[in-house]
Amino acid sequence: MKGTSAPGNATLPARFWAKVDASGDCWEWSGAKSSAGYGVIGLGGKNGALGHAHRVGWELLVGPIPEGREIDHLCFNRACVNPDHLEPVAPAVNKRRQRWGAARQLAARTHCPQGHPYAGDNLVLRKRGGRTCRACRNTSTRAAKLKRQQAA
Ligand SMILES: [Zn+2]
Ligand SMILES: [Zn+2]
Incomplete structure (x- = not known):
């Protein structure tokens, strides 16, 4: 038996919501973060694999992420898990947007x-x-x- 019925995944929604601060526009992830600043969450199961919190949130709230797609932060807040601020895009688009975001932030200073x-x-x-x-x-x-x- 694999997939959603695996032990550990049953607790995933509860563990996810326990770490989400949805009081603001951006839903801040209050749990562990990767060195790049993305929220991470244990996916359950024996191997203790970690997943990105915003991807888990997307799958819980919206549905499966299309094959080969990255979840892009439209708000440029990597700790944000608000699906309204996220969009599945092809990896090349995501990279281009990251460069735009960095350039825009610098220009705004x-x-x-x-x-x-x-x-x-x-x-x-x-x-x-x-x-x-x-x-x-x-x-x-x-x-x-x-x-x-x-x-x-
Ligand atoms: Zn956001
Ligand atoms: Zn100076």
């Missing part, structure tokens, strides 16, 4: 981590599309120079 504006003279555009804060770059160059002087 208006200040460097130190709070200097990414604007005017302070904005240094790098060749490969990145942006650098001139104030921070000057500070780190000065600090490096100072260190060299002190060491001499």
